[in-house]
Amino acid sequence: MAEQAPDATGAAVLLGTLADAGVTACFANPGTSEMHLVAALDGEPRMRAVLTLFEGVATGAADGYARMADRPAATLLHLGPGLANGTANLHNARRAGTPVVNVVGDHARDHKPLDAPLESDVDSLAGVVSARVHRTTDPERLGPDVADAVAAACGPPPAISTLLVPADVAWGPGYARGVPRPVSPLGRGALDADGLESAAKALWSGERCTLLIGGTGLRAAGLRAAQRIAAATGTALLAECFPTRTERGAGLPDVPRLAYPGDVAREQLAGTAHLVLVGAHSPVTFFGYPGRSGDLVPEGCTVHRVAETGAAGEIALLALADLVAADTPDPTVATAARPELPTGALTAPLAAAVVGALLPEGAIVVDESLTSGTGLPQATAGAPRHDWLTLTGGAIGFGMPAAIGAAVACPDRPVWSLQADGSAMYTVQALWTQAREGLDVTTVLYDNGAYAILRGELLGVGATLAEDSPARSLLDLGSPRLDFAAIGAGLGVPTTVATTAEELADGLRRATAEPGPHLVVARVPPLVP
Template structure:
């Protein structure tokens, strides 16, 4: 058995049975070994950023490590932005990065690079297999490391891959996240019983769990604390029957207002919030200076168990406050961002997976979908745009029996548009709602927020996506995805409804233009 065969068999035995790949010469023995281990599903992507983003979406929905296959340092570099998002979302992932054969390294071939250094910027675990006998054990260790909520990168020299003498390794033992400590529970219980204004900020496994949200709601109802979700949760279960948990706003001035007057912030699976960027005259965090931050559970710990224990201590017998089912009315007339959100809220299917990269166009989307049928919401965790379409690929591969809806801004769509081809090739049940406002609208707001002088015609050209206009219907059709264009709310409702009912991938381009 060669190194590649042992590697793939070990990954499959450990529960990693999908690999999103953009391979090259150094990875050809891995590719060939897929025929020897048919349980491993190989999914081809046309760009490494699609492979890494798809692995992110797959792992968020399954809770198991995904795999990628990347070609040398430049290939990993191409996937780095979505690896950054995965790292910030604590996504379990195993990267297999091919490298030159051991004797070829010293020749400084054109594609030679410091893969280990590149991998170290996003990986919590990095190792290089030095012999075929090491590969399987290294792969098992990579899966164990990834299961802790981090990226594990295994560098596989080509000759180690093709050489004989490897053997399959046993799967690693299951990872059990640590539970709550008595000291933290006692501290937080005292805070909740103090009567002082308190916000419980939820994140991580708490938001991904129905039970976690319901327990948090019961505690909040009994103690008077407010619940907020972190701004961009990796995965959040939402909809009727669950609590109405608003998100901490993204704009710094709004986030500061949301926490004003708070004396205590309790973190349950979330990190203490900070603004994405520095702004002149604005503090780096929305947490008030006279507010104390308390940790109930850190990301990677069992936050649901911590909340259950806290409820027994601080709010025994309390009941949650779930939302009743509700839908917005379908709007009419010219499309607006809020009108698009109303259409989504009115038509969102049961058990949908929503991938949210609407950026500034998602006005009202959280409010107008809160009472929709139960669904999962995946967010852009690290701020590196271009994760929406790839994450949808991974989510659809992970959950083929569930509809996937991508709320996709036009500018960020162009980063990884190749994902449409993979959707078509794999016939994934993904509907892309493409918000076409012909601009980097998020940057137009940031230009004034940071106090940059000017903002005239030349500056505006760097934020404008017009001239030539992007024809997403033609782009999608050219990659095998049926597409339509909507300019009114009525057209959007008809086209989106059709796309959601029909199996396979679809794209609906929602044209958002100023009135006049």
């Protein structure tokens, strides 16, 4: 902890307490009510402030940062509307079990009752996504309030913690900093002792078991433990459909993910007598569909919950392995095996092969490729070690912001951002921050000219549209066709376009060789025509 210097303003107390507590990155889109917090940044060199052009970029970056750093970043947001703009990506962070400390500037205390134009019910808004919302009303409590806010974000379990800071508390005199809370050595959340015991019994029962793994259970130690459990007991292993962070690649067990289509997921789980949830929610389909249950637990299957949260997944697997696989040797793992570099007109499966062939050692993959991601898991399973982050909450516009956060958290690792086109347009402003900060982010933008996933969903929900239906155009991005090369260049990122597998490979090689961000627009036909 830094020496407690007398802080001139509340703003300095806030930043100093954040940094003392280990929060050293702040993704910001400030306004007038945050100006003193901006001014105080020069006095806190431990804090890296990253400007974004839109709050959804700031919150998505905070999510990506915490997934890789295992500690929270702060966001700096402007009153209710700023928080509202960041709420969709906070929803994703909530579903990821990611710690985030939102610092939301609000009107000065004597200004708030005047119902000025920017006044809104920011407290209720914050409650929609936050495990804890606190408003500092006593300037002397600001330091402790900040320490409490960080502690609430760190958990266990990790969560979103929102601190509302009136402008006059920030510009007023500084009092004592808050004292950082020690982070629990267990740190990642509690186990369910009864669940552990019943799961162990199930695994030894001889009946068909499936371990559904989520959260930190998909880190290296958890995966190795899971593989040992499988070797000892014959249980099947599945990862949740949209994991927060998976460590994978050559040298690590490759656990298949539960499929998005309900029919495929039901097949994966068919015959399971005991479903053991380790840091994963009980499996459900993403949406409800007419005439089909959304609950994916097979009829008659017993569900065992070992970890109460995703954050406890790794510890739970280690504990379970100790119980049922203490003498089992190291597991088999994915061997190094890359696809051949393909050639010819680009398609989503060919693009997956190119990514698999070229993914660099230590890469962080942020995957919002949606329908264009077909084949990616298989093509990359034997690539060098890497991390894989997915869209946990379904609120699109996560990928490019999260890539910012991952790159800030891990400046020495390359970040590959695999991004669908329709989703890209939610937070395309993220490219500018990647350029501004010189981040080593390579974006593959799958340009298929459609909301292809919705074409599939339209069939899934049993709705039909004729080929020439005017309403069908609402699933179409082709008129006018978005020119992502121009958009990327306009936002300051060097951009190339690939229409063949060779061009995609060239673009990715160049992006890997040169510092800073790159955008490779991968023109692919939509999977659902």
